[in-house]
Amino acid sequence: MENKKLILNIEYFLQCAGNCAGCFLTRQERESSEVFNGLLLGKVNEILSKSKLEKNDNIIIGFGRGNLLNLDYDELNLLLNLINEIEQKNKDINIKYEVSTSLIGKLPLMIEKAKYLINKNKNIYFNIVINSEIASKNFWNNYQTFYGDLSKERYSWGITDETGDILVLNINPESLPSIDDFKKYFQQDGKYNGSPFNISVFPFANKLDDRSLQKLSEWLLELYEKTKDFDLNIKNIIEGVIKTSNFSSLEDVVNYHNYGKGYYYFISKNGEIIDGHFSTMGEVDYPRLLDKYKIDPDIRNAIKTLNKNKVCVFCEHKNTCLLTGAYLSAIANIGLGAKSVCPNGYQGLFEQVASNLDASAS
Ligand code: SF4
Numbered sequence: 001m002e003n004k005k006l007i008l009n010i011e012y013f014l015q016c017a018g019n020c021a022g023c024f025l026t027r028q029e030r031e032s033s034e035v036f037n038g039l040l041l042g043k044v045n046e047i048l049s050k051s052k053l054e055k056n057d058n059i060i061i062g063f064g065r066g067n068l069l070n071l072d073y074d075e076l077n078l079l080l081n082l083i084n085e086i087e088q089k090n091k092d093i094n095i096k097y098e099v100s101t102s103l104i105g106k107l108p109l110m111i112e113k114a115k116y117l118i119n120k121n122k123n124i125y126f127n128i129v130i131n132s133e134i135a136s137k138n139f140w141n142n143y144q145t146f147y148g149d150l151s152k153e154r155y156s157w158g159i160t161d162e163t164g165d166i167l168v169l170n171i172n173p174e175s176l177p178s179i180d181d182f183k184k185y186f187q188q189d190g191k192y193n194g195s196p197f198n199i200s201v202f203p204f205a206n207k208l209d210d211r212s213l214q215k216l217s218e219w220l221l222e223l224y225e226k227t228k229d230f231d232l233n234i235k236n237i238i239e240g241v242i243k244t245s246n247f248s249s250l251e252d253v254v255n256y257h258n259y260g261k262g263y264y265y266f267i268s269k270n271g272e273i274i275d276g277h278f279s280t281m282g283e284v285d286y287p288r289l290l291d292k293y294k295i296d297p298d299i300r301n302a303i304k305t306l307n308k309n310k311v312c313v314f315c316e317h318k319n320t321c322l323l324t325g326a327y328l329s330a331i332a333n334i335g336l337g338a339k340s341v342c343p344n345g346y347q348g349l350f351e352q353v354a355s356n357l358d359a360s361a362s
Helices: 027-031 040-050 073-089 107-120 137-156 179-185 210-226 233-244 250-259 286-292 299-307 318-324 327-336 347-361
Strands: 005-013 058-065 095-101 124-131 166-171 197-201 264-267 273-276
Touching: 005 040, 040 073, 040 264, 040 273, 058 124, 073 095, 073 107, 095 107, 107 124, 107 137, 124 137, 137 179, 179 210, 197 233, 210 233, 210 347, 233 318, 233 347, 250 299, 250 318, 299 318, 299 327, 318 327, 318 347
Parallel strands: 005 058, 005 264, 058 095, 095 124, 124 166, 166 197
Antiparallel strands: 264 273
């Protein structure tokens, strides 16, 4: 039987010194020093036990969504205690923990805290979340120092497979970063350093125009072409969906999509458990995406909305769009007025990936 994948994201601490346009957290949340850990253990255990997990299943528990490396040492110890208790209750399953950081702050201090955490628990990794707005040379330098220092630390324990920490780039279509720049920082000695890289494209913060969507579409294609040898989640997800989703009807897509229900959970700062579809490309900001843009996550309603858009209705890649979760930002953008181009910017990329897969199969 296929191993299950379960992702559980927790709103644990929302403070961050950044102020990026398009951030889903409010200013008030980013300034708050509150830690939302009340009753968390019971909720995490409830989810894990109802999911009937086995040892080889892939379980990821993410602690987000601000910069957790702003927590002080007492608070980090509380987090470690919580993780320890989760492990005590779930001894038979392997869990990876992803702690979120924006790397905005005093870098040496953040590195020191990160090392403290990973030395206490070797299943802890980092989700380095960056908004494209601050993807400057300075940020990439910090990223490389942080990533390099943690790699050295793990290397000293004998871990040479460096694929644990993940960079999540939240793309704001109005401020697209230079692909050549960040590509450079993913290389060591001229070669790709193996770090996984995830992208989340969020809907426009303020305004929407087709020209920006067109630019986003071109940027995604450039990214794909220039990073073919990278372990790019966006590429892996699209390829995986195209290879496994040769459905003959939309009804089959709906059933396949609904099958994923239950493998993605989110615990909000209010302790509410949100049980969502596993929609990888919308995963990072899923609950707030639904809330902010009043998106109805029901896949049948999503299809109806896409079909009202004149580009989507004839799109040959609708299945891929639905199954990757890319449709979530499309629906938000349709609501904001996208009309004459693909409303999430992915159509060209889906086309390119599909044609490359065809070419390599023949
Ligand atoms: S890829 Fe773009 S055009 Fe195609 S269905 Fe999705 S949002 Fe619509």
